[in-house]
């Protein structure tokens with residue numbers, strides 16, 4: 001075995017293998033989407049494969065029409081779901097998602113430190129500023145991306161202060177003297193800022209040194225700046241290796257300019273894998289998954305992504321850079337919008353082609369449709385050119401993709417010396433190498 005730098009691997013337990021029409025397959029396990037036992041089984045298998053962490057993205061809204069043809073964003077609360085998985089695992093990291101736009105920081109600090117205690121130091125927090133759901137929280141309009149990141153920066157600062165406000169060694173529990181704890185070790189944080197006024201201290205003690213690895217996803221300039229200040233890992237939307245390389249080198253530079261070690265920020269591209277024993281079968285699964293893709297829905301998605309209305313354009317007409325709305329047009333996600341703009345500027349695709357690209361049809365994630373060996377080859381090729389520091393696996397199209405990923409792709413990466421064969425620590429910070 002050659003010695004190569006190990007990559008980090010997270011496995012999404014949002015059931016990506018049910019997306020679009022994939023849930024209709026006999027083996028999709030769609031009946032188990034709210035079952036604990038089913039996810040415990042996946043968690044145990046992922047731990048056996050020595051995966052760094054399970055990853056649970058999350059949203060806080062429901063559009064009724066979304067469940068007409070697929071489960072959409074129907075889901076359990078991620079932190080509660082991961083607490084159930086913590087009980088049945090002992091090493092694998094558990095990365096939950098909490099929105100800084102909608103939740104109060106005291107609740108998030110407490111929930112995450114609680115999961116950290118229950119899992120003995122295995123929690124990670126995926127910080128999202130969210131794209132939708134404002135009406136569920138009494139907010140009439142979604143704040144701009146920049147405002148949401150300003151709030152996220154203050155939010156994460158408050159959470160850090162709260163985690164430090166009740167250190168684990170404040171508890172002595174000396175029966176003889178009757179001393180349970182040291183009040184002086186607890187501190188009021190007395191935070192007064194633009195968005196929050198929080199007195200503290202937290203009423204949940206820290207686990208160990210209380211350090212929790214932080215994840216982030218948005219890649220607009222404000223998102224990158226925020227990530228470079230606080231994040232240890234990025235869930236990246238990178239449809240091709242060039243995007244991943246650019247994001248990685250830019251985030252490393254930004255982290256260094258803030259006095260951080262660039263190695264302390266890890267870029268983990270999402271990877272949709274449609275896997276089968278043969279390429280033909282994998283392509284068939286991909287086609288079945290997207291069989292009911294409605295061009296009108298995709299045209300609406302382009303409008304939502306970049307504010308470009310293609311309704312009256314023939315399918316074989318080219319979409320060119322001069323058709324793009326001004327770059328500062330307000331869109332829902334700058335990250336996703338900029339990736340579509342980049343694709344149009346670079347390739348000038350036909351409307352038909354544009355509608356089937358990952359940037360429009362998916363969430364701009366990297367896609368592999370093929371055998372487990374194809375996936376190993378591609379992951380190794382990206383690692384060789386520093387297009388990221390690992391992956392967040394999004395098995396797609398069929399539950400078989402989850403199994404082939406754990407049973408064949410991960411061992412394939414281990415054989416090439418690209419991934420650990422044993423855990424060397426117990427906490428998520430250990431697995432990721434967060435100091």
Ligand SMILES: Cc1cc2nc3c(=O)[nH]c(=O)nc-3n(C[C@H](O)[C@H](O)[C@H](O)COP(=O)(O)O)c2cc1C
Nearest residue numbers: 057058128129130145217218219220223237334335
């Ligand atoms: C790859 C990716 C994954 C995301 N996952 C979530 C999520 O699970 N939940 C959520 O509420 N927002 C999610 N977001 C939204 C971001 O938190 C952020 O609000 C959005 O991308 C706007 O930031 P930007 O302008 O930097 O793109 C995600 C964004 C990206 C790019």
